[in-house]
């Protein structure tokens with residue numbers, strides 16, 4: 001009898017992993033549980049917000065990316081019981097049982113943790129690239145901004161793609177110059193963090209760009225409230241607790257994020273709510289037949305699709321070894337990548353590991369802005385995503 005692998009989430013991690021397992025032609029029966037009709041290539045949303053692509057380019061029907069030979073259960077997981085190897089979709093039907101469980105439902109966006117943000121979205125200059133339904137507003141409002149403050153926020157939680165909050169700022173800033181409005185607009189990065197980027201090599205490059213282009217920065221300021229009627233954003237200072245008000249004409253808001261609630265409330269999460277896995281083998285620290293990757297996992301790296309490209313083969317190979325009763329010898333080193341879009345023709349291609357050491361793929365200094373890397377971001381990587389990665393080929 002075939003052993004059953006159940007995958008929770010048919011996003012970047014779920015589809016890549018399922019396809020990779022399928023390609024190995026092993027004796028597994030694979031099911032993917034995901035309620036969504038659609039699958040998104042989210043990295044494109046930066047370029048959608050910058051007016052380069054229509055958002056439809058970032059989406060495919062889920063049925064068209066589910067690997068052949070796997071079963072798609074179009075439903076959402078409510079909870080699970082790892083002691084009895086069971087996944088529950090609701091209280092009425094029997095649980096789905098598994099031999100192996102792969103958990104990758106992504107990160108949860110906590111829009112309502114910023115008071116007034118959801119209500120303000122799409123009105124009077126408030127936008128965000130962090131949702132397919134909102135991403136159009138970004139380009140609309142960038143074009144409408146003629147003066148005043150253009151604020152780009154970064155929250156005090158882990159987020160997906162740590163570079164994305166500032167990528168859209170560089171695009172907007174270049175656009176304002178192109179249409180001769182730059183002198184009338186204060187472009188400001190307002191972050192709850194203490195720095196513009198974690199890895200020193202790329203941080204120094206970004207700091208130079210910020211200085212050269214006259215962008216202002218405010219640190220330790222976390223967006224906590226939006227008064228959409230009066231165009232005022234409220235920030236709380238992480239150090240002093242003081243509330244700082246800033247008027248805006250454009251507010252690109254990046255909401256707080258966390259592990260999905262059904263993971264937080266389950267016995268498989270760590271203290272912060274993420275799926276508690278070994279950072280090298282991707283196996284659950286307590287339940288050995290459970291693995292996790294992607295944004296919902298506890299892997300302490302920057303949460304990106306690029307990270308999943310390196311996590312998936314480690315997970316798949318280790319799961320197969322575990323099934324054979326062998327030692328898990330494959331180790332993930334925290335590799336992640338962030339194509340830092342700094343304009344309409346420039347990208348700094350940041351690549352690094354768990355320790356913040358650059359792990360660059362090309363034989364040149366990747367902290368320099370390059371047109372070739374912009375072309376990779378715009379055309380090369382999306383092509384590889386749809387045609388190779390989602391078919392289980394990660395190079």
Ligand SMILES: Cc1cc2nc3c(=O)[nH]c(=O)nc-3n(C[C@H](O)[C@H](O)[C@H](O)COP(=O)(O)OP(=O)(O)OC[C@H]3O[C@@H](n4cnc5c(N)ncnc54)[C@H](O)[C@@H]3O)c2cc1C
Nearest residue numbers: 009011012013042043076077105106161294295304305306
């Ligand atoms: C604006 C933006 C820019 C980005 N830029 C980049 C970039 O340049 N490079 C890069 O590599 N990455 C980038 N990313 C990050 C990248 O998109 C994510 O890291 C990646 O999609 C995470 O994959 P995942 O499979 O963990 O989650 P997702 O791809 O988000 O998929 C999660 C899936 O789980 C499903 N799900 C949720 N809850 C349940 C449930 N209860 N039951 C069953 N299924 C469920 C969802 O429907 C979804 O299909 C960006 C993201 C954004 C938003």
